Amino acid sequence: MDAIIQGFTMLFHVQNIFLIIGGVVIGVIVGALPGLSSPMAIALLLPFTIGLDPVAAISMMAALYCAGTFGGSITAILINAPGAPPAVATAFDGYPMAKKGQPGKALGLATIASVIGGIFSLIIFIFATPLLASIALKFGPVEYFGLAVFALSMLASMSGKSSIRNLIAGTIGVLLATIGVHLATGVERFDFGIEELSEGIHFVPVLIGLFAMSELLTQSQTLNAAVERMSAKTLKLPTWKELKVLKWNILRSSSLGTFIGILPAEGSTVAAMMGYNEAKRWSKTPEKFGTGCAEGIVAPESANNAAAGGAMVPTLALGIPGSGTTALILAALVMHGFKPGPYLITETPHLVYAIFGAMLIANFGFLGIGLVGAKVFSYVTFIPKRFLWPSVFVFSLIGSYSFSSSFFDVWVMLLSGIIGFFMMRNGFSPAPLVMGLILGPMVEETFTQAMVIHDSSFFQFFDSGVFIIFMVLTLISLSSPFWSDIAKLFKTKK
Amino acid sequence: MALKKKIKSKSMPDYSGMGLFHKKDLNIAILLIAVGCFLFYEATKFPPPGMILGDTINADVFPKILVVILIFLAAVIPFEFRFAGPKIKKIDKDREERIEPITWKTLAFLITIVLCSTFLGTILTMIATCLAFPIVWGERRYIAVAIYAMLFPLGVYLLFNKLLSLYFEPGLLKLFQ
Numbered sequence: 001m002d003a004i005i006q007g008f009t010m011l012f013h014v015q016n017i018f019l020i021i022g023g024v025v026i027g028v029i030v031g032a033l034p035g036l037s038s039p040m041a042i043a044l045l046l047p048f049t050i051g052l053d054p055v056a057a058i059s060m061m062a063a064l065y066c067a068g069t070f071g072g073s074i075t076a077i078l079i080n081a082p083g084a085p086p087a088v089a090t091a092f093d094g095y096p097m098a099k100k101g102q103p104g105k106a107l108g109l110a111t112i113a114s115v116i117g118g119i120f121s122l123i124i125f126i127f128a129t130p131l132l133a134s135i136a137l138k139f140g141p142v143e144y145f146g147l148a149v150f151a152l153s154m155l156a157s158m159s160g161k162s163s164i165r166n167l168i169a170g171t172i173g174v175l176l177a178t179i180g181v182h183l184a185t186g187v188e189r190f191d192f193g194i195e196e197l198s199e200g201i202h203f204v205p206v207l208i209g210l211f212a213m214s215e216l217l218t219q220s221q222t223l224n225a226a227v228e229r230m231s232a233k234t235l236k237l238p239t240w241k242e243l244k245v246l247k248w249n250i251l252r253s254s255s256l257g258t259f260i261g262i263l264p265a266e267g268s269t270v271a272a273m274m275g276y277n278e279a280k281r282w283s284k285t286p287e288k289f290g291t292g293c294a295e296g297i298v299a300p301e302s303a304n305n306a307a308a309g310g311a312m313v314p315t316l317a318l319g320i321p322g323s324g325t326t327a328l329i330l331a332a333l334v335m336h337g338f339k340p341g342p343y344l345i346t347e348t349p350h351l352v353y354a355i356f357g358a359m360l361i362a363n364f365g366f367l368g369i370g371l372v373g374a375k376v377f378s379y380v381t382f383i384p385k386r387f388l389w390p391s392v393f394v395f396s397l398i399g400s401y402s403f404s405s406s407f408f409d410v411w412v413m414l415l416s417g418i419i420g421f422f423m424m425r426n427g428f429s430p431a432p433l434v435m436g437l438i439l440g441p442m443v444e445e446t447f448t449q450a451m452v453i454h455d456s457s458f459f460q461f462f463d464s465g466v467f468i469i470f471m472v473l474t475l476i477s478l479s480s481p482f483w484s485d486i487a488k489l490f491k492t493k494k
Numbered sequence: 495m496a497l498k499k500k501i502k503s504k505s506m507p508d509y510s511g512m513g514l515f516h517k518k519d520l521n522i523a524i525l526l527i528a529v530g531c532f533l534f535y536e537a538t539k540f541p542p543p544g545m546i547l548g549d550t551i552n553a554d555v556f557p558k559i560l561v562v563i564l565i566f567l568a569a570v571i572p573f574e575f576r577f578a579g580p581k582i583k584k585i586d587k588d589r590e591e592r593i594e595p596i597t598w599k600t601l602a603f604l605i606t607i608v609l610c611s612t613f614l615g616t617i618l619t620m621i622a623t624c625l626a627f628p629i630v631w632g633e634r635r636y637i638a639v640a641i642y643a644m645l646f647p648l649g650v651y652l653l654f655n656k657l658l659s660l661y662f663e664p665g666l667l668k669l670f671q
Binding site: 174189386407410417425448452 | 518522526533536537540541543551552553554555556557560561563564567568570571574578581582584585588589591593594596597600601604605607608611612616619620623624627628631632633638642646647650654658659660661662663
């Protein structure tokens with residue numbers, strides 16, 4: 001109880017409230033702008049938060065994460081260009097409804113579904129996090145290694161174009177994390193005589209490069225693309241009667257979204273797509289989906305916002321990110337000196353409650369912003385690319401330099417961006433690489449500890465029942481993306 | 495119907511006449527395997543840990559395992575189109591679109607700016623970026639560009655340097671101090 005009071009007290013400082021609201025506004029803007037995304041915004045903000053109070057910094061990012069997920073729906077509905085991947089499914093029915101002359105209603109449905117989904121998942125978050133952490137506290141290095149391997153294997157089914165490529169990107173991420181001095185032995189690895197590499201590659205410039213620079217290069221390909229815009233004069237909240245009809249849909253999608261969010265590596269995009277598909281499957285009028293029906297808007301919106309809260313559970317309780325964005329929040333926790341995982345809740349419980357509070361405020365924050373500023377945010381899409389992206393580059397430059405006042409980091413940022421651009425063109429997603437880079441040290445640390453305990457015998461790991469469970473789950477997770485492909489292959493051969 | 499088929503075959507690559515490998519993916523696989531082999535070779539050169547640590551902890555074990563996984567996964571890529579055809583078709587569609595000249599120009603511009611930033615310093619780099627970047631991208635409203643190049647760096651300077659006390663490299667401005 002003391003921790004709850006302490007967490008909320010820390011949150012209700014004027015500066016912290018200001019930062020959280022700032023996070024919400026930035027989140028809605030970056031979410032709304034196609035090309036900009038909440039992971040990119042968090043990556044860009046990360047170096048600038050070093051001087052801030054850690055609780056305030058993490059709370060701001062958590063608020064940005066929530067609002068960014070919602071922000072994507074604005075452009076999905078108004079210009080049929082989802083500002084963020086989780087809003088892709090919202091465009092299926094949101095844009096047709098806007099085209100029918102009801103953009104305000106579509107935005108209202110998306111807002112209210114997002115708020116309900118977000119709050120639903122936060123309730124689960126506040127109960128599930130300590131519970132999961134208490135289980136994880138019983139884990140030794142072997143079990144933790146098994147869990148980390150399982151989390152990495154989930155990259156295979158992460159939203160992306162190819163499971164194999166996701167795994168390759170994840171492996172490259174873990175490999176990058178091995179650069180520099182090996183803490184257990186003091187051996188310098190893969191530094192190739194470059195002094196700066198002996199300290200390892202820090203994730204901040206890599207994150208900025210992968211999320212901001214590669215997107216900048218991608219955007220340069222579509223400078224003259226024309227979009228049809230619709231402006232929403234006011235946001236029209238659904239009536240009580242309309243909500244009553246949609247209540248089971250919202251509840252089902254929120255539960256599904258929270259569950260998917262809790263699964264390591266599964267993010268809001270998967271949740272939104274599954275929410276949409278399930279809503280269509282359960283609907284009495286599935287033929288109306290895609291024509292601008294309310295069900296098709298509330299399902300993905302409640303699911304993707306619920307996934308945002310759900311994804312925080314493994315991030316904080318286990319130190320295993322639930323999505324690409326939470327991987328960045330995990331990075332922020334590490335940067336501010338916290339140790340994500342079960343000890344976070346035993347040693348700094350107030351932080352967990354502060355994050356919970358920040359996300360709660362964020363959910364009401366974007367409801368308020370949506371009501372007051374729907375029209376303003378619809379204008380955000382009018383910012384010309386030729387001024388927007390140079391600004392992103394300036395932030396990337398300053399952010400990567402200021403992190404350790406080193407131009408080497410600026411080159412790392414630029415190189416990561418160029419590599420990221422070519423990776424994306426060839427079907428490799430940057431999110432698995434980031435997760436690999438952030439999880440890498442933990443994987444190696446637990447692996448080394450487990451090897452020491454078991455006298456360098458890997459097979460003794462299987463003495464642990466929990467480890468066996470994680471390995472079975474890993475096998476299932478690795479093979480699951482191929483089941484449908486292989487089934488299709490057999491069908492066509494027959 | 496025939497037209498539909500024609501459009502479909504034009505918009506999505508057809509693999510019916512494809513050989514054993516996917517050529518573009520084979521190139522990627524070769525690159526990844528070559529990098530993997532090089533890293534494996536580098537890992538073999540890591541010095542052994544001190545005697546006190548014995549054989550239980552070796553700095554090369556973990557990276558070697560990762561490299562082997564990487565090589566194994568990379569070797570699968572050229573065949574991926576055989577069991578995950580639709581997904582690879584989507585990727586092929588993306589990479590069939592040629593990289594626009596503006597992207598190469600942007601890349602060259604970014605490298606130049608980063609090269610210059612070491613002696614220009616933070617503020618001048620910001621101004622140069624805001625002035626030149628929109629023009630490189632085809633912006634012709636020069637007054638708007640000039641206003642942007644003055645106001646945006648000023649805003650960033652006030653927010654980050656003055657308010658958040660972030661260190662800005664003076665660079666060339668040092669000469670005027």
